[in-house]
Amino acid sequence: MRHTTFRQLKVFETIARHSSFTRAAEELYLTQPTVSMQIKQLTDIVGMPLFEQIGKRIFLTDAGHDLYNTCQEIFGSLERFEMVIADRKGLKKGRLRLSVITTAKYFVPRVLGPFCGRYPGVDISMEVANRERILERLNDNVDDLYILGQPPENLDTNSKAFMENPLVIVARSDHPLAKRKHIPLARIAEEPFIMREPGSGIRQATQQLFEQHDIPLRIKLELGSNEAIKQAIAGGLGIAALSLHTLALDGASGEFVILDVEGFPILRHWYIVYPAEKKLSVVAQAFYDYLVTEGRQVAESPFLEAAAHWPPEALAALKHRPEVKLGKKASKGRRVGMRR
Helix, strand or coil, rough: CCCHHHHHHHHHHHHHHCCCCCCHHHHHHCHHHHCCCCCHHHHHHHHCCCCEEEEEEECCHHHHHHHHHHHHHHHHHHHHHHHHHHHHCCCCCEEEEEEEEEEHHHCHHHHHHHHHHHHHCCCEEEEECCCCHHHHHHCCCCEEEEECCCCCCCCCCEEEEEEEEEEEEEEEECCCCCEEHHHHHHHHCCEEEEEECCCHHHHHHHHHHHHHCCCCCCCCEEEEEEEHHHHHHHHCCEEEEEEHHHHHCCCCCEEEEEHHHHHHHCEEEEEEEEECCCCCCCHHHHHHHHHHHHHHHHHHHHHHHCCCCCCCHHHHHCCCCCCCCCCCHHHHCCCCCCCC
């Protein structure tokens, strides 16, 4: 391997990452014949096939998997070195790789704005996926940091709660229970429920509450995104438990109402997570510190701004809840805040 070039390894890593010669050529601004030649030369040096083709798809061989892991270590070490040198020069430069569950997409981009403004030399890549997929990436150590609604129980990780994540029962504004107070769980369980897919953190928390009271739920529909659930609610298909943050931009329309249900809001938290033995890069550590010290205020701001325009009845169910503290003017739809 002494005669292997950095360029060959980069070409190989890009092909392996995309499972495509064509996409690798596009990313690296090379012609496909050039890419093919680099891989042929690398294969000759290794002395074993790195890819196998089945139909129109390519797959890594065992040797290919070993080399891909080695490439990730090499390029990761070089990136960390570049960040350390930039930090010694008084700069923050490099790449930050984030993975966040789908509900976190409602506030994470807002949090990234000030961070990127402070460190313009930092490039961001963010994967948005369901909890199961994010846990797979966490287990494989694909990214720098992960934002979850609940830390994993079966993985050795470091986790830090940085913001509340209240779960509320949401219905269409003209729902028969919209103006009822202290709705019993048994009564709400009679309603058709719209749920996220199995494995969702919101689904787990909701089902756990009802199971603790031995009350079965009527799950009418399972959907894979919060936006799809909100559309289903608007269509009159049922009610759902959602993070309060998913409603940040919807209150002013008067389309939804938060039902006043016993046991709700379920107070959960947002966590920033990374593998226990992982040493954070300079950039990842900077974002971690920023999120746990300043990120909360930035993350909550879109909800606070939107809540100022919510009709009073949309927030009425939260007024007497200790988990969610409303400002004095909240009853007029002007201000709402989460307890510090």
